[in-house]
Amino acid sequence: MKNRKLHAWLWRWHFIAGMVSLPFVLVLAITGGLYLFHPKVVETKTEPWRELGLTDEAQRLTYQEQWNRAKGVLKKPLSQFQIPEKSSESTQFTAGRFSHKTTVYIHPVTGAVLATFSPKDSWMYTVRKLHGELLGGKVGTKLVELVACWMVVLILSGLYIWWPFERGAQGVFTIRWRQGKRIFFRDIHAVIGFWMSGLLLLTLAGGLPWTDVFGAGFKKVQKWTDTGYPKGWNGRGLTSIVQDKPLTLDAMVAIAKAQGLPGTVSVGLPKGTKSSFSVSNKTFPLSEQKMLHFDQYSGALIQEYAWSDVGVLMRGRMWVMAFHQGQFGAWNWWLMQGVAIFLTLMSVGAIVSYLKRKPTKKLGVPKQPKKFKVGVGFVVLLLVLGCLLPLFGASIVLLFIVDVLRKRKTKAGETTLVRSL
CATH class of the missing domain: 1.10.1220 (Arc Repressor Mutant)
Known part of the structure; x- marks a missing residue:
């Protein structure tokens, strides 16, 4: 049998924490489910500039000429070129990173600047801000992190409180729908919560690295233990031997294609006369990702990094973050969509169950057990x-x-x- 006083004490705090966190949990669940559609929304938004329907016979400008056309379009320097996966597509150059990233679309035949696009140009940016910071900036980010932390505690305490020591194994699989609405919605909350608990903890693990306090601390641990990216992963400290003329972008693209990397391949553009070209690929599984740095004058390979060179904490971090975003394929996307839907159902179940049991004109907070000390x-x-x-x-x-x-x-x-x- 359980320690009934501990049960009552945990139930009180589970209730209080749940009532405070619930509005935010609902927002996170709904916005998280919506943001899974982000790649499709961006793809639809950029399709008129990205997919031009060009044929293989169309006479194209060189990549170097297109790079020259793209220079100066943005105030910040271009940092990356994405090798087109299809001959019908436009050419894409990027400046900045993450939410500050801006892509320039160049017509490969005419050299015209078709458009520029930033994540901020889509309504999904607002959804992302709601999900990550409740539109509250740094304060909102910390509030979301606090709610995520308490969700971990709510899951662990909920498992102890609910464990069906009275109903037995039947309570794990059945929802009582003939014993009144309060019991029905209470079981929706509890039974779904039991089966989703492990998946919810994994989802929270994938979101916490983005946070301010936990995320910053995790990065420090990676640095102290040398379990992050290798020091030269982003090309820092690597130099090219300066010669008369650097390679053209076309020559660098030929070298990049010769590496036979799977997925979407990008070329990092040199920032100065001594910096290097870099070649990387975005693909899943993550184990097939590589980062290669080449001398921008001779094209010689300066440094090569495989996924196995990345520290264990960074590999784990990138895996759970990709899982959190549903990036491992259709199964992962639908699984995360299920998490969002069932988390919403659990929250609604908790609200309705509470309203059905709440005494009139009282909050109905469970009583604190008398003479109880935590072990x-x-x-x-x-x-x-x-x-x-x-x-x-x-x-x-x-x-x-x-x-x-x-x-x-x-x-x-x-x-x-x-x-x-």
Whole structure:
């Protein structure tokens, strides 16, 4: 049998944390499901400039000439060229990274600048901002991180609270739909939560590396343990031997194609006279990704990195982040869409179940068990979680301080009352 006082104590805090977090969880679930459509939305948005329907016989400008046409279109220098996968496509040059990235589309026959596109030019950018920071900037980002941390605790505590020690194995598989709406929605929340718990934890693991506090700490651990990208992965510290003329982009593309890399292949453009060309590919599985650096004058290979050269923490981080975004194929996309849908159902189930059980004109917060002290093992678990999830740890310390002050105030009030009597 369970420790019933621990059960009651956990249930109280699970309830309070759930009620505070629930609105944010719903926003994260809905926006997360929507953002999975981001690649398709961008593909549809850029199709008029990207897919031109050109034939193989069309007379094209050289890649070098197209690069020259693209230079100066943006205020920031171009950093990357994507090798076209189909002869019917336009040519793409990119400046910047991540949400600050801007792509220039060049017509390969006329050399005309067809358009420029940034992630900010799509309504999906607003969805992303809602999902990542609730449109609240740095404060919103930390609030999302805090909710994600408490979701980990909600999942772990929910598993203990719900574990069907009364219903047995039947409670794992069945939802009671004939015993009233409260029981029905309570079981929707609990049964779905049980089966989704592991997947939800993995999904949260894929989102936490983007956060400010946990993400920054994780990067520091990678640096201390030398388990991130190799130092020269991005070409820093690698130099070309300066000669009269650098290679043309066409010559570099020929070298890149000769590497036989799978997926979408891009050429990193030199930033200065001594920097190098880089060739990388985006593909799944991640183990097939490579990064190669070439002398921009001779075309000689300066440095080659395979996925096995990347540190174990970075490999794990990139895997869970790609999984979080549904990038491993249709199965992964549908799995993440299922997480978003079922998380929404779980949240709605919790709300309806609460409203059905809530006493009139009262919040219905579960009572604190009397004369209960948390065991050492549980304190150790909280300390471990607090260290792994710093914002959760900070919130626990704050709650502890508030609780101590509340008890002192209550005790002082009782003492005053006794004296007055």
